[in-house]
Amino acid sequence: MPRQEVSISDIARAAGVSHSTVSRALRDSSLISPQVRAQIQQLAREMGYTPNAIARSLQTQRTKTIGVVVTSIADPFYGDIVKGVEAVTRAAGFSVFLGVSHNDPFQEMQVIESFHQRRVDGLIIASSRITGSFHSRSDRLHIPTVLVNNQTEAQEAPLHWVAIDDKRGAMLAVEHLVQLGHRSIGYLGLGNRPRSNRLRLEGYRQALVQAGITPRPEWIRVVAHDQESEPDDAGLGRQALPELLDSDITALFCYNDMVAIGVLLACRDLGIAVPQQLSLVGFDDVITASYVSPALTTVHQPKLQLGQLAAQTMLDILQNRPVENHLLFPSLIVRSSTASL
Incomplete structure (x- = not known):
C-alpha cells in the first residue's frame, strides 16, 4: 500500500497546537516564537513531512x-x-x-x-x-x-x-588568422541561427576589409537546413568542407566549435593536415574543443x-x-x- 502523506493536521495533533500555528511555524512566521517554531519544524522532520508544492502555489500564486x-x-x-x-x-x-x-x-x-x-x-x-x-x-x-x-x-x-557580442567575436577570430599571415580565409556558417550567423559574418567581413583583404563570395558558405533530415552541426561541417576547399582557402573560421569539429573530421578523411595545410578557428569554446586533436583555437563565450x-x-x-x-x-x-x- 502507498505510504500515507503526513499533513499539517497530523503535525498539529501530535504537537497539541492548532493547524494555523503549524502552518505559520513551517513558513518561519515571526508571529510564532522561535522556540515553538524550532520544536514544530523538528517534529515535522521527524514525522517525514513534505510540503505540498501545489497547495503552496495556490496560496502564493507562484x-x-x-x-x-x-x-x-x-x-x-x-x-x-x-x-x-x-x-x-x-x-x-x-x-x-x-x-x-x-x-x-x-x-x-x-x-x-x-x-x-x-x-x-x-x-x-x-x-x-x-x-x-x-x-x-x-x-x-x-x-x-x-x-x-x-x-x-x-x-x-x-x-x-x-x-554575446557575436560580431566582435568573429573579428577576434579573423584578426588572429590575419596576424598569422593568412589572406585567403573562409567562413562556414549555419542558416538556422539567422541573427548570430549574420553578425558573425559581418564581423568576418569587417576584419578582412580592415586588413586590406576583399572577401570573395567563394570563400563563404552558409549551410541551409532541411529540418526533416539535417545532420547535427558537426555533420554539416563535415559535409560542407570539400566545396570550400575548391576556393583555395588556407584558413577557415567556423560558426561554432561543433561545425569546426566536423571540419576536422573531414580533413582527416581527405588527408588534409591541420594546421599545416588549413588553419581552423571555432566559436563557443565548448569543453570538447580542448579534447580534439589538434586542440581547437576558438572564440570563448562565458x-x-x-x-x-x-x-x-x-x-x-x-x-x-x-x-x-x-x-x-x-x-x-x-x-x-x-x-x-
Whole structure:
C-alpha cells in the first residue's frame, strides 16, 4: 500500500497546537516564537513531512519554477548555459524545467505552451527562433521572459535578454588568422541561427576589409537546413568542407566549435593536415574543443555567466527589482589548430 502523506493536521495533533500555528511555524512566521517554531519544524522532520508544492502555489500564486528552453541537449554549449541558470535559481529556492526545441520555432512554441500549462513563474529561452507571434502571446500569458543569444532579428522591447557580442567575436577570430599571415580565409556558417550567423559574418567581413583583404563570395558558405533530415552541426561541417576547399582557402573560421569539429573530421578523411595545410578557428569554446586533436583555437563565450545572468535577470523581474539587459564580450583562446602560413 502507498505510504500515507503526513499533513499539517497530523503535525498539529501530535504537537497539541492548532493547524494555523503549524502552518505559520513551517513558513518561519515571526508571529510564532522561535522556540515553538524550532520544536514544530523538528517534529515535522521527524514525522517525514513534505510540503505540498501545489497547495503552496495556490496560496502564493507562484510555483517557484522556471522553464528553460534550449535548442539541443547534444551540444555542450547549452549544458553550460543550463548549469549557470540552475546554480542561481537553486540558491533562490526555484526549480528548473527543461525543454528542447531542436531549432524548430513550432516545437519551441509547443514547449513554451506546455510550460505555461505547468504555471512556471518565468521562461528563459536560449537561441530563440520565435518572432512576433510569441511576443504577443507571451503578453497574453503574462509569462516574464529572458532571452539568451536571441536568434530573431526583431528586438522586442517587453523581453529582456543577455547575449554575446557575436560580431566582435568573429573579428577576434579573423584578426588572429590575419596576424598569422593568412589572406585567403573562409567562413562556414549555419542558416538556422539567422541573427548570430549574420553578425558573425559581418564581423568576418569587417576584419578582412580592415586588413586590406576583399572577401570573395567563394570563400563563404552558409549551410541551409532541411529540418526533416539535417545532420547535427558537426555533420554539416563535415559535409560542407570539400566545396570550400575548391576556393583555395588556407584558413577557415567556423560558426561554432561543433561545425569546426566536423571540419576536422573531414580533413582527416581527405588527408588534409591541420594546421599545416588549413588553419581552423571555432566559436563557443565548448569543453570538447580542448579534447580534439589538434586542440581547437576558438572564440570563448562565458557560457556559465550567460546562464547566471539570465537567471538573475529573471529573479529581478519576479521580485520587481530594476532590470538590465547584458551584452558580454568574448575572448580568443589560441590552441594548436592555427599556425602561421
